[in-house]
Amino acid sequence: MSDSPAARLQVLFEGHRLTPTQRRIAHCMVRRAADVPFLSSVELAELAGVSQPSVTRFAVALGFDGYPALRKHLRDVAPPETSFGDSLNEYQQAVQAEIENLRHLAEVLADPAPVERAGRLIAASRPLPVLGLRAAASQAYGFAYFAAKVHPDVRLLNEGGTMLADRVDAAVRAGATALLCFALPRHPREVVDALAYARSAGLTVITVADSAFAPVAAHSDLLLPAAVGTGLAFDTACAPMLLGRVLLEAMCDGLPDAQARLEEFDVRAAARGLFVE
Template sequence: MSDSPAARLQVLFEGHRLTPTQRRIAHCMVRRAADVPFLSSVELAELAGVSQPSVTRFAVALGFDGYPALRKHLRDVVPAEAAAGDSLNEYQQAVEAEIANLRHLAEALADPGPVERAGRLLAASRPLPVLGLRAAASQAYGFSYFAAKVHPDVRLLDEGGTMLTDRIDAAVRAGATALLCFALPRHPREVVDALAHARETGLTVVTVADSPFAPVATYSHILLPAAVGTGLAFDTACAPMLLGRVLLEAMCDGLPDAQARLEEFDAGAVARGLFVE
């Protein structure tokens, strides 16, 4: 198990039945794992967008007498070596945080079962809708770009609005059985609504998200978490991007003609002079 503060927090939350408000607090705590041991209940409430009593009830739900007891526990379990990062500048700290996120992802993939199951579901869906809005749009585009080389019908859903539901319905009518979603903070309400609709239509929802406590978790049949970095002005998403490629590899394993399609593409690219060697 990783010694990162985020990993330790996730272990603390596992096994507890949390309300939507409590899941929101947990999600906020994971994203701000390094800061949480030093935040007051009022500060945490403001960050999570909930009331201060909700933070207190959350601490009690985890088995503590109140928030002060939870905060004391968090201070006790923060790895001592975490302070070593103080000698690095802010850019180095951001890189180190991403390296820690990647290590945690590697440890999570020690059990390949969820990714392999998700890969089979995506491979079997004809067509395969891939959803990602706002911050997650680039993740969805990158997956779709490569997936289209091995999957016969990939449909990128990277624009919101009233047409989004229509495009999900069209995919279902065409035979889709699963939907892949990339969900990163800040989480657009449209994504949550779209996943709720996708489930209503009978689609199996596979989601790559920044946390198992993200708002999309409730609407996902399989949720594959990969933390984002929060040390810079804008979040960094190296781990979700890499998890998307791992999922793509698992999907290829479920497509018997994947290699033949790749070879066909390569031959066509050479004939067209598509790439500069």
């Protein structure tokens, strides 16, 4: 098991039924995992956008006497600081944080069952709508680009607005059974609304999100977490991107003709001189 701050927090939260407000606090703590052991309850409340009493109730829900006891626990289990970390500049620290996110993802994938289930669901959906707005639009586009090489009908939903529900309806009418969503912070409200609508329309929602406590969790049938880096001005999403590629592999396992489609594409690409060797 990874000894990263985010991994320890995920373990701490597992098995607890949290309210939406408490999930918001948990999500904030995961994103600021390295800082949390040194934050006051007031500071954490401000970061999460909740009240200070909500932070106290959250600590009690986790089995602690109050927030000070929770913070003491986090300090006690924190690994000792190393001089190596102190010698890194801010860019190196951002890279190191992403390496930790990838290590945590590798350990999550030690149980391949959730990804394998997701692969079967998205392979069987004809068509397959792939949703990702704003910060997650590039993740959805990348997945859809490669998926279209082996899946017979991939529909990219990377623009919001009033037509988003119409496009979900069109996918359902065409026979879709599942929707794949990439959801990254900051989480657009219309993504949450779109997932709720998709489920009401009968679709099974599979979501790649930055945390199991992200706002989209309540509207997902299967959520696959992959943390984002927060050390730079804009979040970095190496782990969600890699998880998307892992999902592509699992989807191919559920498509008997995937290899034949790839070989057919290579033949056509060569005939057209599509790529420069």
